[in-house]
Structures are given as C-alpha cells and as structure tokens.
Amino acid sequence: MKKILIISGLLAFLFFELHSQTTVTTQNFDGTVNWTVSPTGSWISNSVYYVSSPKSYHGYVPNQLKDSIILTTPFYDCSAYGFVWLSFNHICKLASSDIAQIEIQENLAGSQWKKLPSSCYLGSNPAAYNQQRFNQNSYNDWQPGDSLATPTNSWWKEERFDISAEAGWGIVRFRFKIIRGSTIGTQFTYGWLLDNFELRGGSHELDPPKLTLLNPVYKDTVYGVGPFNILANVIDAEDSLLKLTYAINNGFPYQVIMHKQGVDLYDFTIPQQVYGTNVDYTVRAEDSVGNYISESHSFINIRHPNNPGFLNGAAMYSIDTPHTVKVVANVTLPVYIKIKNTGLNNLNSAVIYWSVNGVMKPSYNWSGGNLPVDFASSSFYLGSYTPSLGYDTILVWVKNPNGLVDSLATDDTLSFITYGCNTIFKGEYTIGGPSGSRNFSSITSALNELSYCGMSGNTVFKIYNGTYNENINLNTPIEGMGQFDTITFVSASGNTDSVIIKSNAVAVSLAYVNNIVFKNLSIDVINGTRGIYFTGPCENIEINSCKIKANPTTTSSTNVCIYKSSGTGISDNIRIINNQLDGGYYNIYFYGGTGSSSRASHMIFSGNLLTNAYYYATYFYYNDFDQLSDNTIRSRLTNTSSYFYGLHMYYCDAPSITRNKIHIPSSILYPYAMYIGYCNTGTNTAAVLVSNNEIILKSTQNSYGMYIISSRIDIIHNSILAINLPNVTNMGIYISSASDLTVKNNNIVATIPLYINSLTSLGTTWFFDYNNYFSPLGYIGYASGYVSTMSNWRSTTGQDAHSVNVYPSFVDTSVNLKTTGGNIVCNSLSNVTTDINGLSRGFMTTMGSYHDFILKTNNVMPYRLYSPGDLSIVGANDSVVVSVVNIGSNAVTSMKINWKVNGVQMTQYSWAGSLAPGDTTQPIKLGNFMTLPGDNEIIVYTSLPNNQTDQDVKNDTIKTSTYGCDSLMTGTYTIGTAGHFATITDAMIRLKACGIAGPVTLALFPGLYTENIIFEDSIRGCNATNTITFTSTTGVRTDVIIYTATDSAQDVGTIDLKNVKNLIFKNIAVYGQHRSPMFYSKAVMLRSGTENITFDNCILLIPTFVSATNIPGQLSVVYNPSGNPVN
Structure with a gap:
C-alpha cells in the first residue's frame, strides 16, 4: 500500500493504517443464520441482549446431566491465508461444573473435532480460557458466586484467537458446545450468548504493533516555538522500527528514525520553529513482517498572549554543564549555558555575568546573531571553575539585550549547586577499624558519601570486626551505577560472627536499588523489628552467608528476619543463599510481585537454615523461582503457635523443590510442613518437581506433610514421617486439588499416608505408583473414604499397581529418615537420578529421599501378592499368586519361593527362567490352601537366587491376610x-x-x-x-x-x-x-x-x-x- 501524507492546514487529524487483511466471514445473528443447531431448538435468537442491535444467539444449558448442545458453523475457506484470526463477543453464564468450549474441524477425510488450544487465546483475561473452556468463573462481571444472576448488556466480553496454526492454508468450520456436568440444578443458569462472530485472514501476522503517542501530543494550536519532543510507546513482539516524517509549511518532508529510549519508548525532537509555522508529522511503527500502524497530526504554533510584549529582552534558558550535582573535587570543569530571546526584536547580543560561591568570574559578551523571538540559543562555553570539597553555588545572569536595558529582570538569573566529592566510588573501601587505615569510621558516613557522590564502577565496602549500632538504608537509586556495577557489603575478615549490624528498629532497608550484595554479615534485630526490609521494588539483590537474628520467642508479626510486604512492587533476581535465619514471627515473608500475573522472577532460595519462627518459616507469594533447594527448617521447641508452616508458597512457579529438610516437633498442634498452592498452573508451564525432600513432623492434632492446592506438580522420592499419638490425624500428602499430578517413589509413614479429595482425575492427569504407604492405624489412605488394604486402594483408585505398605527400617528418626534399604526398593526415574545427599541412585533405588539400597550380586525380593484377596470363603481352595523382582546385579535363572499359611509350611516352589536386573516375573501361582474362619495369614519368602545365598535377607519376605467367611x-x-x-x-x-x-x-x-x-x-x-x-x-x-x-x-x-x-x-x-x-x-x-x-x-x-x-x-x-x- 502506498503511503500518502495528507496536509490539512490548521486542522489536526488522526488516522491508522493496517496491513491488508480480508474478512473471511461475519455473523451478527441479526438476519439469516445458516448455522446448524443440535438438538433442534437448543440455540435460538435472543433480542434482549446483544452487541450489534438487535439480536444475539442464545444456547441453553441441557436439562440432562452430561448432555450437550451444539451450534455448528459452515465450512470457511482460509486456504489463501497463512494467518487467521477468530473473534466474537459473548456472555457465558454457566455453572463452574458445566463447560462451554469452542472446537474446530478441518475439511479433510477423517478429521476430528478438537478444542481451540489455550496457546492461541488473545483475549483480555488469559485465565479465562486456561483450561480450554469458559463458564461463569471466567470473568468476575459474570457473578460466579450467584448462578441464578441475570445478565446485563454490560457483561459482554470480546474474545480473540490467533488460529493461524489451526486454520491457516485450510478450510475449517467451528462449533460452540455446551456440556452439562454432573451437578444437579445447573440447568437454571442463563446459558451462553454469542454475537459478532468474525473470521479474518491475511498473508502476514495479523496483529500490527500497538502505537500510543504520549503527552504532550502536539496538534491544533500550540503555544511556543519548541523544540517539540515527540514521544511514542510501541508494543510489539516483532521489534518495530519507528519513523517520524514531518513537513514545515507544506514543504519537503523530513524522514528520520526515532531514538529508542527504553523497551517500548521512542522519541525524536522537531527543532524550534518561528511563530506561525504549520507542522505536519506522522509517526509510523512497522514490524519485521511488514505490519504497520501510523498516527498523524498537524499543528500551528503561536505566541502565548500572556508573554511579555517588550521589544528587547533576554533570559537565562539553562545551565547545561555541570549537569550533575555530584562532581569530583579539585578537578576543573567547564560551564556551558543557553540564553533565550524574550523580546519581540531578534536578539543579536547580550552580556552574561557569573559567580561561584559569590566570587565573580569574567563576564562573557555573547553575539550569537539574529535569534528569533522566544528562541533559545545553542549551548556555548562560559568559562570554567574548580569544585571545592563540599557544596558550590554557580550563579549566572544575563543583561543588556541588543545593548539595551532588559525590561523584565525576573527571568535573567539561574543557579546550580554542585557537591564536590573526594571520590566517585569505585573499588574497595574499609569501614571501621584503626583510624589510620580506614576510609570511613562508620557505615552511616560511608552511605552518606555514597548518596551524595554516587559511583562509577564496582564498589566493595569491607567492614572491620565489631558491633555497629546503625542501619543500612538504601532507598533511592544510586547515581552512576551502571547496569553491571555492584555494591558489596562484606565482613573484612570473612567471618560472619565478627561483624554485627544491630538495630532496635529495621537494620537494612531496601527500595528502588539494584545490584547489592550482603555477605558474611550478622544482622541482629532481636530487640528490633525487621532484619532486611524491602520497602519497594529492587533487582539483583544477593544475601549470602549471613546470620539474621530476630526474636526467637516473639509472637509479634512485626518481628521478621527478611520481609517484603504486598503492594511494594516487583523485585526480580533476588538470591538468598546459605544464610541462617533465626527467630521472628516469620523467618522470611516475601511478596515478590504484585499479583498472580505480575510476579517476581528468577528468585533463588537455597542452602538456608531457618529456625525458631513462631508461625511461618517461609511465606512466599507471587515469586517465580529458579532454585528452591537444600534448605533446612526447624520449628521452635517452646513458646509455639498452634499452627506452623514450614515451606508456604502461593502463586509461585519453580522448576523444582528439592533436597529440603523440614523437622517439626510435637508441641505444635497443626503443622504444615509444605503448603503449595496455585503453583506452576500456566498452560505451557511444566510441573514443579518436588523431590528428595525429608519431612519429620509430630502433632497432637492434625498435621500435613504436604498440602497441595490447584498446582501442577510431580512428587517424586520424598520421605515423610508424620505420626505421634496413634489416634491423631497426621496426613502424609493431602491433595486438595491439582491440575496435573504424579506421585511416585515416595516413602510415607503417617496415620493417613495419602488423602485424595477427588477421584475425577485419576488415571487421566493424576498418577500414583511405586510408593510406600504405612500407617500405624492400618490405613493406606483416603479416597472417598478410608481404605485399609492395598487391594482395596488399587480397586478404588485404579492406581499404585506396584506400591506397598510396609514399615520401613529407619536407622534413627531422631536424626533423619535413612533406612536400611531392604524392603522398599523401586526402579529409578530419569528425572531424579540422585538422592538428598547427591548420591547416584543407579537403576534400582529406595523409595523416599535417601538412596539406601546397596546393590548385591544375587538378590531377589517378593514384589506383589496378587492372591488371595482380602476376603475368602471358608473351606474353599484358594490360591497364592506372587511376583518376584530381581534387585541384584546378576541375571537370575533360578530361585526358591517358600510360603506358609497360618504358620504351616507349604510346598516349596522352584522357579527357573531368565530374569534380568530390575525386571519382575509374571505372576507365579505357588499352590492352593484351605481357608479357615476369620483371619488367615500368608507369608511368602524367597531364597537361593542362582542357587546362591541371597545376600540381603531383610527384603525376602512379604505377608498378607485374608478373612475367611463361613457364611453370610x-x-x-x-x-x-x-x-x-x-x-x-x-x-x-x-x-x-x-x-x-x-x-x-x-x-x-x-x-x-x-x-x-x-x-x-x-x-x-x-x-x-x-x-x-x-x-x-x-x-x-x-x-x-x-x-x-x-x-x-x-x-x-x-x-x-x-x-x-x-x-x-x-x-x-x-x-x-x-x-x-x-x-x-x-x-x-x-x-x-x-x-x-x-x-x-x-x-x-x-x-x-x-x-x-x-x-x-x-x-x-x-x-x-x-x-x-x-x-
């Protein structure tokens, strides 16, 4: 498309240009609707609610549970377009148990209907379509709390989808489908309203850049001669090029590239123009694939009626250098200035006078020549001065415009104050210590100098041994700090205990600063409030190998080791590594971002020891982690709260949560070792891998090893011990809800090892296997009721085909959850190849966080008893069926399988074949037995693999029982x-x-x-x-x-x-x-x-x-x- 510059004199104008696109089809439901409805009458015209008057289309919720209604479009030919965009307006008043979805089908033999992917959604609320569905929860305007609420026309929402990958170069059709769930009464919700369906195609990416001119936008009549700074904001993933074209009095157009001042910010300055000049200008943003958008305006400049009407006048316009308050003392600096003509005659000469600290400097006779009314001169050299140590005042004034008396003296003078510094910080500086060898006697004096003088490179403050009763306050950007410059506060001796920063209030306060490191320091706020307090957004802050001590007996929420509250901006790249955080209501309370879609990124929390918190060891909200590992959390022993949270995180993403140890004693009534809510929930976000964590907790009430809410999560190789009193509800893993869930290779010992709140997702997005579930009360877990046997658990859940329930042989639970490794053996998984101590797991390993399995040459183990079941008939001939796994390094070609029934030795079974390391046999029938009334105990144990002594007899035995019923x-x-x-x-x-x-x-x-x-x-x-x-x-x-x-x-x-x-x-x-x-x-x-x-x-x-x-x-x-x- 050829660009045409339209000039319109004094009239301002605005227009937008888009790359050529074609409307493939539209349907506003106001006339004939050639779409197919199934069943008949389930979608009808609606004249009450609409975007384009007078009608929309209305789909009703089916009366029958799990029934559906469908509205299907004709096929549309998009074969000429590589880029296709679908949009429509809708109100979707469906209950949360019901589903409204959009599906697409290609016009190809055998092509199936498929839901539009979440990845192509371009609407205003990404969360509205994150499960490829709509309902009343998609927008708050749709009143999700009131299913019977009646819509209004203010409820309409526009949805857009980039379906280039699904429809580009093809022929497609769509269908809008309502699927009734299994909840009674939801058919009384209003239903789904549609309007303004549109399909567009093009040969380029459909979305043009988004261009916004920022104030002041010059148009119509403008006061002043300029210069006129054009400022534009452009949002575009294709990295647009911005051009400014402007013409003076309909003359030849000048075309320039605008300067990029920030990620999305551009500017260019149109020079000063004499009064009465007509300026036409256009800003055009064009992306790398050729899409563009432009905005144009026109203006004329006139003199403001309130400007003085003297014939001759001059004013000081600016002092250009020095341009910073902080300067280096005793280094001579030039002084450059500009003056302005404020008279109606052109300005040809003037005299400039100036002084420094009241001492006059040589005057300067300016004769720049013929400066038009209200124009500013070019910057010119006035002289030079040598800054002293401290403050200097530069005073400049102009006189005698065109050799005459200036009629207005109030605008003749400007001043500028500089501060002369010993140095602009760069390098190493010492604080404290002997007076003859230190740079600063206190932290405060060093920070005062830093705030005045700024820096020019990496700066390290080495602090001598001692207790410093003062604060570190860094609450404004540090002048002169480059993108890669850092400021480090470190113990000069390298000993953390030797440098103590002690405060009765806040020890360290941070806001609007970047690139700060604290290392090998002790921070004491036992009698204060917060150790390190983020009061505003920060970036690239590292806290490394420090000891931060809050009050270990406090019950006040104002006492915290590290604190950042909500509403304090976004802090990215925060690294908290290898520290000791002791005491406080929280050890750390950190709202990294401001919302679920505005989170802190690249946070590292690793290698820390957290002790003696009152209520929360960690409280993380709106943080996305690069690393969350190797932390140890120990709760208080005395003066405890009824509740305690070890690792608490809400709306946080992390690739993994690994090698953390959480130990909670019995004096706390309701402890939660890990509380993970709404983490890794994004459509394209991988599950968080929770692995190799050790949790030991005891409680006199209800406790939770892991409490999971609405997260995408893989729980692999964790050890959990959660028992105390036998009748207390201590839960190992509690699954309230989850989008995708895998629970494998865990060792869980608790009164309720696993609690599943819903069975809906089992076998589709929830998977469990190779876990050990042991309860002193005999429970496997809870799944629509408490389940006491593995066979019932498998039949209820359809999961855990290879899981077991045995008491593991712990070495010493007062220290850790290491086992002797014999009876909870499983295959290793590719995503967890080492254990909590970094040991390689090999191809066979132990369930839980520790690799306790020692590979033997000849070692077999009964793996699963398939028969008998929990219930048998007295007098019946029941069978014993078992499988055996080879957990040795040699292939097994023979072994003996022994078995007892109610203490009676049965006929030994001799097995022969070939069983590779790590493989399991097919089910083996050992023989039959006669069931007695009541409980019948069956014991199976292996021996003589490869006719050799089994090298680990601790794992050779498996037991079960069956209840014999003589009659109903x-x-x-x-x-x-x-x-x-x-x-x-x-x-x-x-x-x-x-x-x-x-x-x-x-x-x-x-x-x-x-x-x-x-x-x-x-x-x-x-x-x-x-x-x-x-x-x-x-x-x-x-x-x-x-x-x-x-x-x-x-x-x-x-x-x-x-x-x-x-x-x-x-x-x-x-x-x-x-x-x-x-x-x-x-x-x-x-x-x-x-x-x-x-x-x-x-x-x-x-x-x-x-x-x-x-x-x-x-x-x-x-x-x-x-x-x-x-x-």
Missing part, C-alpha cells in the same frame, strides 16, 4: 466376654468382610464398651428388609454404654456413619468424648450418603461442660457436617 450373617449374635464376638470391633470386621443374608441383630451383654461403631461404606446384603440392629441383651438402655475410643482431638463420632443405610440402634447408651481438655465430642456423626437410620429408646450424651477452646460444631449429640446430604 443372619439372625442374632451376641457381643461380650461370653458372646459370639468378644468386642464390637470383632463383630464389625466380620460384618464388613462377609455381609449378611437376612436381618441381623448384634446383642451386647451389659457393660462399658470403649469402642467406636464406624461405617464408611454399605454392607453387602443390607437393605430395607435385611436390616442390622445394635441392641442390649437385657433391653435396658442403661446396661450397655458405648464410649468413644478416639482422642478428643479427632472429629469422630462414637457412632460415625457414611454411605450406609438401614441400621437400627435400640436400648443402648452412646457417649461422646468426656475427657478434658475438650476439642470434639459427638455421640452420633451422620455423614454423606446416610439413609434410613433409627435410634429407638437410646441415651445419646455429650458433656455438659464446654471448654473455652470449643467453637460451634465441635460439641454435638447428633451432628451432620455442612453440605452432607442424609435421608
């Missing part, structure tokens, strides 16, 4: 010393294992039963006819008292029911927790899925006293947690 239960059974069952627990085991064939009554002999009746799932055979009744043998309700066996810290009812129906409790007394201190006491807990439960002539009792620590919902006779539907 029916009729009446007694419980008590002389009954069919000694305890309620014994009866519950058989009831859950074997099920029932008719109505069952469990009659309890008189007495006190310290047990819980807990149902977490339905009983086989139990229905409205075949009910289960718990009652007393005497029919007297005070004769049988059932009292909870759980600790008061656990929120568990004496009778605790979930997903169970058709139970009757009759003529018994049920007591909740009565011990003090009291946290929870509930006689009956009715959880979700509970139905048709009868309590008849029972006593349900909790204590009448209430502790001050109790809150509503902790004490209740009968309690139904919020949101749990029961009938």
Whole structure:
C-alpha cells in the first residue's frame, strides 16, 4: 500500500493504517443464520441482549446431566491465508461444573473435532480460557458466586484467537458446545450468548504493533516555538522500527528514525520553529513482517498572549554543564549555558555575568546573531571553575539585550549547586577499624558519601570486626551505577560472627536499588523489628552467608528476619543463599510481585537454615523461582503457635523443590510442613518437581506433610514421617486439588499416608505408583473414604499397581529418615537420578529421599501378592499368586519361593527362567490352601537366587491376610466376654468382610464398651428388609454404654456413619468424648450418603461442660457436617 501524507492546514487529524487483511466471514445473528443447531431448538435468537442491535444467539444449558448442545458453523475457506484470526463477543453464564468450549474441524477425510488450544487465546483475561473452556468463573462481571444472576448488556466480553496454526492454508468450520456436568440444578443458569462472530485472514501476522503517542501530543494550536519532543510507546513482539516524517509549511518532508529510549519508548525532537509555522508529522511503527500502524497530526504554533510584549529582552534558558550535582573535587570543569530571546526584536547580543560561591568570574559578551523571538540559543562555553570539597553555588545572569536595558529582570538569573566529592566510588573501601587505615569510621558516613557522590564502577565496602549500632538504608537509586556495577557489603575478615549490624528498629532497608550484595554479615534485630526490609521494588539483590537474628520467642508479626510486604512492587533476581535465619514471627515473608500475573522472577532460595519462627518459616507469594533447594527448617521447641508452616508458597512457579529438610516437633498442634498452592498452573508451564525432600513432623492434632492446592506438580522420592499419638490425624500428602499430578517413589509413614479429595482425575492427569504407604492405624489412605488394604486402594483408585505398605527400617528418626534399604526398593526415574545427599541412585533405588539400597550380586525380593484377596470363603481352595523382582546385579535363572499359611509350611516352589536386573516375573501361582474362619495369614519368602545365598535377607519376605467367611450373617449374635464376638470391633470386621443374608441383630451383654461403631461404606446384603440392629441383651438402655475410643482431638463420632443405610440402634447408651481438655465430642456423626437410620429408646450424651477452646460444631449429640446430604 502506498503511503500518502495528507496536509490539512490548521486542522489536526488522526488516522491508522493496517496491513491488508480480508474478512473471511461475519455473523451478527441479526438476519439469516445458516448455522446448524443440535438438538433442534437448543440455540435460538435472543433480542434482549446483544452487541450489534438487535439480536444475539442464545444456547441453553441441557436439562440432562452430561448432555450437550451444539451450534455448528459452515465450512470457511482460509486456504489463501497463512494467518487467521477468530473473534466474537459473548456472555457465558454457566455453572463452574458445566463447560462451554469452542472446537474446530478441518475439511479433510477423517478429521476430528478438537478444542481451540489455550496457546492461541488473545483475549483480555488469559485465565479465562486456561483450561480450554469458559463458564461463569471466567470473568468476575459474570457473578460466579450467584448462578441464578441475570445478565446485563454490560457483561459482554470480546474474545480473540490467533488460529493461524489451526486454520491457516485450510478450510475449517467451528462449533460452540455446551456440556452439562454432573451437578444437579445447573440447568437454571442463563446459558451462553454469542454475537459478532468474525473470521479474518491475511498473508502476514495479523496483529500490527500497538502505537500510543504520549503527552504532550502536539496538534491544533500550540503555544511556543519548541523544540517539540515527540514521544511514542510501541508494543510489539516483532521489534518495530519507528519513523517520524514531518513537513514545515507544506514543504519537503523530513524522514528520520526515532531514538529508542527504553523497551517500548521512542522519541525524536522537531527543532524550534518561528511563530506561525504549520507542522505536519506522522509517526509510523512497522514490524519485521511488514505490519504497520501510523498516527498523524498537524499543528500551528503561536505566541502565548500572556508573554511579555517588550521589544528587547533576554533570559537565562539553562545551565547545561555541570549537569550533575555530584562532581569530583579539585578537578576543573567547564560551564556551558543557553540564553533565550524574550523580546519581540531578534536578539543579536547580550552580556552574561557569573559567580561561584559569590566570587565573580569574567563576564562573557555573547553575539550569537539574529535569534528569533522566544528562541533559545545553542549551548556555548562560559568559562570554567574548580569544585571545592563540599557544596558550590554557580550563579549566572544575563543583561543588556541588543545593548539595551532588559525590561523584565525576573527571568535573567539561574543557579546550580554542585557537591564536590573526594571520590566517585569505585573499588574497595574499609569501614571501621584503626583510624589510620580506614576510609570511613562508620557505615552511616560511608552511605552518606555514597548518596551524595554516587559511583562509577564496582564498589566493595569491607567492614572491620565489631558491633555497629546503625542501619543500612538504601532507598533511592544510586547515581552512576551502571547496569553491571555492584555494591558489596562484606565482613573484612570473612567471618560472619565478627561483624554485627544491630538495630532496635529495621537494620537494612531496601527500595528502588539494584545490584547489592550482603555477605558474611550478622544482622541482629532481636530487640528490633525487621532484619532486611524491602520497602519497594529492587533487582539483583544477593544475601549470602549471613546470620539474621530476630526474636526467637516473639509472637509479634512485626518481628521478621527478611520481609517484603504486598503492594511494594516487583523485585526480580533476588538470591538468598546459605544464610541462617533465626527467630521472628516469620523467618522470611516475601511478596515478590504484585499479583498472580505480575510476579517476581528468577528468585533463588537455597542452602538456608531457618529456625525458631513462631508461625511461618517461609511465606512466599507471587515469586517465580529458579532454585528452591537444600534448605533446612526447624520449628521452635517452646513458646509455639498452634499452627506452623514450614515451606508456604502461593502463586509461585519453580522448576523444582528439592533436597529440603523440614523437622517439626510435637508441641505444635497443626503443622504444615509444605503448603503449595496455585503453583506452576500456566498452560505451557511444566510441573514443579518436588523431590528428595525429608519431612519429620509430630502433632497432637492434625498435621500435613504436604498440602497441595490447584498446582501442577510431580512428587517424586520424598520421605515423610508424620505420626505421634496413634489416634491423631497426621496426613502424609493431602491433595486438595491439582491440575496435573504424579506421585511416585515416595516413602510415607503417617496415620493417613495419602488423602485424595477427588477421584475425577485419576488415571487421566493424576498418577500414583511405586510408593510406600504405612500407617500405624492400618490405613493406606483416603479416597472417598478410608481404605485399609492395598487391594482395596488399587480397586478404588485404579492406581499404585506396584506400591506397598510396609514399615520401613529407619536407622534413627531422631536424626533423619535413612533406612536400611531392604524392603522398599523401586526402579529409578530419569528425572531424579540422585538422592538428598547427591548420591547416584543407579537403576534400582529406595523409595523416599535417601538412596539406601546397596546393590548385591544375587538378590531377589517378593514384589506383589496378587492372591488371595482380602476376603475368602471358608473351606474353599484358594490360591497364592506372587511376583518376584530381581534387585541384584546378576541375571537370575533360578530361585526358591517358600510360603506358609497360618504358620504351616507349604510346598516349596522352584522357579527357573531368565530374569534380568530390575525386571519382575509374571505372576507365579505357588499352590492352593484351605481357608479357615476369620483371619488367615500368608507369608511368602524367597531364597537361593542362582542357587546362591541371597545376600540381603531383610527384603525376602512379604505377608498378607485374608478373612475367611463361613457364611453370610443372619439372625442374632451376641457381643461380650461370653458372646459370639468378644468386642464390637470383632463383630464389625466380620460384618464388613462377609455381609449378611437376612436381618441381623448384634446383642451386647451389659457393660462399658470403649469402642467406636464406624461405617464408611454399605454392607453387602443390607437393605430395607435385611436390616442390622445394635441392641442390649437385657433391653435396658442403661446396661450397655458405648464410649468413644478416639482422642478428643479427632472429629469422630462414637457412632460415625457414611454411605450406609438401614441400621437400627435400640436400648443402648452412646457417649461422646468426656475427657478434658475438650476439642470434639459427638455421640452420633451422620455423614454423606446416610439413609434410613433409627435410634429407638437410646441415651445419646455429650458433656455438659464446654471448654473455652470449643467453637460451634465441635460439641454435638447428633451432628451432620455442612453440605452432607442424609435421608
């Protein structure tokens, strides 16, 4: 396209030019709509809401769960275009469980529909489409908290997609699809409204640069002669070239390249012009592929009516040099100035006078010649002066314009003050120490000189041994600091303990500074507030090998070792390495950025020892890490909070979190060793690798080794020990939510090793295997209920095919979680090739953070027992099936497999074949056995690999048990010393294992039963006819008292029911927790899925006293947690 410069006299004008693009199709739904609707009537015209009047198109949410409705476009021919852009306006009022998605299909045989990738989304809110879907959560304007809210026309949002990769050079069509989820009632949301669908194509990248002229924008009438500085902001990934074209009084156009002043900032100055000059100018930004945009204006300049009307006048315009306040003392400097004509006659001569500190200098007769009205002269040399040490005042004034008296004297004078410095800092300087060998007696005097004089190169302040009761305040940019210049504060002796900076307030304050290093220093704010306080944005700050001491007994949030609060800007390239942070409410509190999309980048937090924090060892928000590793965190032993967080991070990305040790003692009620929320959630962001971490925590209440929320995360080779009291809910890994999740090769010992909050993503984006889950209470984990056996866990989750549940042989848990390495062996993974100590893992290794496996020559291990299952039929011929893994360095060609059933040695199995190192056999059937009533124990152990002695017998054995049911239960059974069952627990085991064939009554002999009746799932055979009744043998309700066996810290009812129906409790007394201190006491807990439960002539009792620590919902006779539907 040929560019034409349009001149319009005094009228300003603005126009934009774009590279040639073609509109392939548009649809505003105001006329005929040739799109296909399925099913019929699910999409209709809407005249209430629209962008282009008078109509839009409206899709309704399907009535049936998991149903869908579709609106399909015709095929569109984009075969002539390499670049294609889709845009439309919409309101998507769908519940969060429902999905609105856009799909594309090529006109090719066998081509499938596919969702538009998140990577091509160009809309205003990247988070709106980060899961390739829209719903009411995409924008706050759509009121996500109120599903029944009615839209308004202010809700419309424009969405844009660069679909060049999907549609370029092709023929495509689109469809808009609403998919109903599995939540009841969401069909009453308003639905999906569409308007202004448009498809554009072109031969170049479709997005032109974005050009903005910054104030002042010269147009129309402009006062003054200039010069006129044109300032432009350009945003473009293709690195635009900016050109300025300007013409004076419709003359020949001048074309220049504008100067780049910053990342997106350009400028050029149009020279001074006499009054009455017409100036036309155009700024054009063109990217490397030829797209461009331009903006043009025209103006005429006139004299301001308030300017003086004298014939002859002169004014001081500027002192050009010296141009900095800080100068080097005793080094002669030139003085250059400009003057201005303020009279109506041209200025041909003037006399300039000047002085330094009141001492007159030789005057200067200027005769620059014929300077037009209000024009400034060129810069000219006035003379020179030698700065003294300290302040100098330069005073300059002009007189006698054109040899006459100046009619206006108020603008004749300018002054400039300089400060003469001993030096402009560069090199090494000493602080403290002997007076004859030091540069500065104190840190304050050195910083004062630095603030006055600035620097010209790398500067190191070596601080002599001693305690310095003063502060380091660096809160403004340091003059003269180059991009690669640094300032280092370091102990002169290299000994961290020898230099102590002590403050009763803030020891080090930083804002708006870059390239600062603190090394081998001690910072003491035990009686102060903050050790290092970032009060504003900073960049490239390193804190290395320092000791920062806050108050180790404080409970005040103002006492912190390192602190940066929210709203203090973005601080990039912060490195905190090999430090000791002791005490404070937080060891470190760091809001690196200002929001989830404005984060600090390239942060390193590595090799630090964090101790004695009150509430948080670390509190990271809006930080993207390059490294987060090798830190040790130890909580306080005394004066503790009820809550403690070791590694706490929110909206942070990191490639890995590795080799960290977190040890938390038992005096803390609710510890969280790692709390990771909303990390690595970007569409193209890889999962954070959490590996080789060691977590030891104990608690008298609820604790969490790892607590994961909405993150993309791989949890590999971690060791977690989280047990204390046997009835406390200590969780190893708690998965609240996650986008992508892998949990492998971990060693987890906890009362609840793994807690999964949802089963939806298992096998699709969540994967678990080769883990050890051990609980002293016998749990594998929680997945829609507590699961006690590996076989049930596998059937519930579809995961952990090769995981085990054994107690690992720890060497000394008071020191670390090293094991003897025998019974938790697994294959190594390519992304974790070393352990917490840097040892190479080899092809076989140990689950957990330590590589404790020692490779032997001949070593085999039973790997998995496939049969029998948890339940067997008494008298049946059940089989024992096992697989064996070769964990030695030699291939195995033979071995013996031995087995026992209920202590009886069975016939040895001789295996022959070829088993390479690291390989596992196919399932091997060892033989059959006759199942006895109750528990049957099966032990399998290997021997004589390659007819040699097995070199590690600690891992040769695997055990399981199966419960033998002689019949389905029916009729009446007694419980008590002389009954069919000694305890309620014994009866519950058989009831859950074997099920029932008719109505069952469990009659309890008189007495006190310290047990819980807990149902977490339905009983086989139990229905409205075949009910289960718990009652007393005497029919007297005070004769049988059932009292909870759980600790008061656990929120568990004496009778605790979930997903169970058709139970009757009759003529018994049920007591909740009565011990003090009291946290929870509930006689009956009715959880979700509970139905048709009868309590008849029972006593349900909790204590009448209430502790001050109790809150509503902790004490209740009968309690139904919020949101749990029961009938």
